[in-house]
Amino acid sequence: MAIAKTSTGEWLCDFRLDGRDSRRIRKKFLTKGEAIAFEQYHRDEAKKKPWLGEKEDKRRLSELIDLWHRLHGQSLSASKYRLSKLNIVCRGLNDPIASRLTAKDWAHYRDQRLNGKIDNGYHSNPLKWIAQPITVNREQQYLEAVFNELRRLGEWTLPNPLDGIRIFKEKEKEMSWLTDSQIIQLLNACKKYNNEHLTRIVKICLATGARWSEAERLTRSQLSPYKLTFTRTKGGRNRTVPIPRWLYNELAPLQGTLSKPCYQDFVKMLALTDIELATGQKTHVLRHTFASHFMINGGNIIVLQRILGHANIRETMRYAHFAPDHLEEAAELNPVANLVSTR
Template sequence: MPFRPQGTRYWHYDFQIRGRRFHGSCGTEDFEEAKAVEAEKRVEAKSQATASPKGIFTLGEALGTYYAEVAQHQSSARTTISQGKALVSGINPETKLHEITMAMIQRHVSSRRSEVANGTVNRELQMLGRALRHMQKIHAATIADLDLKSVEVKEAEERVRELTRDEQTRLFKHLREDLHPLVLLAMMTGARVTALTGLKWSDVDLEARIITMREKGQVTRKFPINNEVRAFLSSLPKAEDLPHSRYVLTYVNHKAKGHPRHRITPTGGIMEKWKEALVAAGIENFRFHDLRHTFATRMLRQTGNLKLVSRLLGHKQIDTTMRYAHVLDDDLRTALDDYAVTGRVPKKSPKRRTTD
């Protein structure tokens, strides 16, 4: 387990394998990241030990190595940490990869379903699959033959929740002013929170009028900059200190000396301010992801072009965008209200006569 020596802000690791000591700095102040670094160091140390069987690694080592070598460089790094923590809470982290059974996986799935949404369970399984494949490909790990897809659970159809204009006014009234840009850019682009908080100035080309969005799964997509977005980005206040100055969206850190601007992260205390604003504004059943739905429904209502909206959202299949088709149905219904074969268009539905 990582520890922090007196006089340093970084966590350190110190362990022995086959009588040989391995120790040093994890190079991070974050305890969860330090655990991942330590796990990676254990993998490296084990591969150096001549008496250690090749290709034999534990679940904890696999998740830690995957984080250190792949996930920590992604915008969804903290999500990967929480997913790893969930996995080792249900499956012993000391379990060797080739000894993991489908029964273990199924028990974990059954337990997690009582705690979180089915979609969350599936995302955890998918991350486990990526970690196992990484260990097999990069470190020649011996892994069990697991069919993780077969134990994924059916997800409820995602509901579409649009922010009304009145709710929008109330939200900005109660939301901290330095968090307004985060919400505005979400409504202007329909981007997910991880893509927005990971957006760097190097991803923004105001001259070419293109933003490079970095989505989940290391996918990038180009988003066109219109006049509103261009003026908005040009007016944003910037952080002065590295690494925060690299990021587009920042907030005023009132806890730090001098109140400097720091980058906004998708998790942590700053996002709690978003939730507090929703409560203060009296907005119920609304998540940050619903800002993406808001962008989609408003854009579809304005253009009537489902294919265009699908491309702007980065959907690979237009079927995914069909959840917003109700907007077109409303427009069609409105158009039909003004159409009549007989020439008589009732303004209101006639009242049903009642008898005594």
């Protein structure tokens, strides 16, 4: 049956786009002409977009996320974090049939996230469910990546439902870094806190620009004369960074793991100082401090990229303004540079 009159006098349009196993479409109309036009429209659309005529994919979003994780996601360095984020998104969208997910669904989801109406899975206090634009941007990118990767693997044939949705514009984060006097204050506070592991990790981060987690899990085998090799990095690539002779001499007698985890000790020790950091920054200030002083002292931005392990130079460029000659021509080439004051 394609179009038939019902007992109520309405016209029922009931058809499949391409045979018995293809998608079925049913809708009632007041007139036969409307029913005919409706059927013709959908058949024309199916010719332009062949996937519309395929049998409907009824897998739920949670199934696709699980499939993506098994086939690809588990190989990522931050696989657990990425999976937890995707599960938050899935719950927030009420685990829809993935093929029916639309841009409109996503727009309403992120509106709810920004207004704290969706449980983020980390806090029991709803006031802490409020997400920032950068958060929903990352969630959008993570979900887009799921569909893109499954498409590459031949597990998804439909279009990516998030294609064409623009992310929110993000404000550049304020970046804290320590001055020479603050570095001395920090090292003195470490000594007073009397935790040799804390002091050691702080020194390593300041001397190499390493992330706290990279320094925290260093072992003796990663130390060679005047160099440290960081493995299991965020970017997935090992990198070797030269270190001062005095630091090598401090680390050389140690065996096994060079330090014990002490992130919370750093937070407590920092509270004993008068050092104020930008919101959301704690141990990462050590990495920023290394990079800032490296550029202030005339370091090369490309060399800094390699030391920090940035995959993209754009990440490193945020430190470029610390270079002594950064934009200094502005003082000489501006239109009033050579005017003599008449006062």
